[in-house]
Amino acid sequence: xxxxxxxxxxxxxxxxxxxxxxxxxxxxxxxxxxxxxxxxxxxxxxxxxxxxxxxxxxxxxxxxxxxxxxxxxxxxxxxxxxxxxxxxxxxxxxxxxxxxxxxxxxxxxxxxxxxxxxxxxxxxxxxxxxxxxxxxxxxxxxxxxxxxxxxxxxxxxxx
Numbered sequence: 001x002x003x004x005x006x007x008x009x010x011x012x013x014x015x016x017x018x019x020x021x022x023x024x025x026x027x028x029x030x031x032x033x034x035x036x037x038x039x040x041x042x043x044x045x046x047x048x049x050x051x052x053x054x055x056x057x058x059x060x061x062x063x064x065x066x067x068x069x070x071x072x073x074x075x076x077x078x079x080x081x082x083x084x085x086x087x088x089x090x091x092x093x094x095x096x097x098x099x100x101x102x103x104x105x106x107x108x109x110x111x112x113x114x115x116x117x118x119x120x121x122x123x124x125x126x127x128x129x130x131x132x133x134x135x136x137x138x139x140x141x142x143x144x145x146x147x148x149x150x151x152x153x154x155x156x157x158x159x
Contacts, residue, residue, distance in 0.1 A: 001033040005043065008034075010143070012046035049144040059106055060134060061090075062113045065099035066121065067129035076100060079126040088116045099131065110134065 007019050016034065020027040037043035068079045076094055083103060084092040091104040103121075107113035117130055138146050 001037060001042075004030055004033045005037060008043065008046070012048065047142070049142045053138075059108055060110055060113055062105045062107070063133045063135065064103045064105055064117060064121065065095075065131040065133075066101040066103055066127060067099050068101060068124075068126045069128055070100075071126065079124065082124060082126075083121065086116070086120055088113075088120075099129075 003023055004019055007014055007022060014022075016027050016030040020030045023030070034043065066083070068076065070076050071078050080092055080094065080101060083089060083101065088105045088107060089103050090106050093102045094100065095102045105113055105116060107116060113132065113134070117132055121127060122130060140146060
C-alpha cells in the first residue's frame with residue numbers, strides 16, 4: 001500500500017491502471033489498496049497544485065502564528081477545531097516555539113485578512129496573541145516548484 005500512496009502523493013491524477021503498470025501489480029490490488037486507505041483515514045483527499053498567480057487568481061495568503069491558552073483535558077484540540085472551521089483558514093498546524101498554532105489564511109486582500117484576524121480570530125477567548133506574515137511569492141509548494149529560470153537566463157545571470 002505504501003508504494004501506491006507514494007505514487008498518489010506525487011501525482012494525484014494517476015488512475016489505478018496506471019499505478020498497477022508502474023508497480024507491476026494487478027489493477028484490482030491497487031483499487032483495493034486505495035479503498036482501504038480511504039476507509040482507514042490514510043488517504044484523505046486529492047489535490048492539484050495550481051499557480052493562481054498565472055491563472056489570474058486575485059487573493060492574498062497569510063501565515064498567522066497564534067498563541068492560545070489550551071483547555072484543561074482537551075489541550076489545543078478544541079481551540080484548533082474552532083479556528084479551522086473558519087472558511088478563511090486553508091491549513092492549521094500545532095507548532096513548537098513561541099506560538100502554539102500556525103494558520104494559513106486566504107483572503108481577497110490584505111484588508112480582508114486583517115479583518116479576519118481582528119474580528120474572528122483575535123476575538124476567540126482562548127487566543128492570547130497573533131503574528132501575521134503575508135506571503136509575497138511562492139517558490140515551491142507541496143513538492144512542486146512554481147517557477148524555474150530557464151537555462152539561458154540562468155547562464156546570463158552568472159556571467
